[in-house]
Amino acid sequence: MTKVLQVLVGLFCFALVGCSVASNEMAAGNISDINHVEGTAINWFSVNGYRASGGGGEQCCIVLPIRWRPGLMLEIEWEVDPDTSVKLPSITSDEFQSAYKKHAEGYRIHRASVEVPEWSGTDSCGLKVHFLPCSQVKVTTSCWGYGSPSNPIKEPRNMKEPAVCPG
Structure with missing residues (x-):
């Protein structure tokens, strides 16, 4: 056997072993969000590129591994309206577009990497993303x-954004 052929066969065998050992089975589940920050709104968010509208409620879908593994990270990006008290003119008025554009200039995009807490195959019920003050996220x-005593997220709703965030 030539040296090149030996290397190719070796790589092929390595790839087969890698495929049989790694459990990369994936499944889709619902995704939802809870905004804990008073006076703000989550306009939209994405998890590993799967985009959803903010505002709570379950939406389809997020794709995650069937089996949890240590170091499983999610990349979360979200847009915040930091001032939900703004009163815009009627959508049918001539002033609406310019007023909305000015208000939307205050929207902010945030990003975070979050480690997924361990789950077993029987206790995963989709992904819930919790948005906290200081651009912190828990999942x-x-x-x-x-609100259930058994839910691992204990932070209250309607938390105030501090004047200065730690770190």
């Missing part, structure tokens, strides 16, 4: 609803 796959 859970818990089947327990927010």
Whole structure:
């Protein structure tokens, strides 16, 4: 066997072993969000490129591995309206477009990498993304609803954004 052929066969065998050992089975689940920051709105968010509208409620879909593994990270990006108290003119008025454009200039995009807490194959119920003050994010796959003593996210709703964030 030539040296090149030996290398190719070796690489092929290595690839087969890698495929059989790695459990890369994926499944789709619902995704939802909870905004904990008073006076703000999450306009939209994405998790690993899967985009959803903010405002709570479950949406389809996020794709995650069937089995949890250590170091499983999610890349989250979201747009915040930091001032939901603004009153815009009627959408049918001539002033609406310019007023909306001015208001939208205050929107802010945030990004965070978040590690997914461990779950077992029987207790994953989609992904819930919790938006906290200071552009912090927590995620859970818990089947327990927010507010339940068994839910791992304990931060209250309607938290105030501090004048200065730590770090």
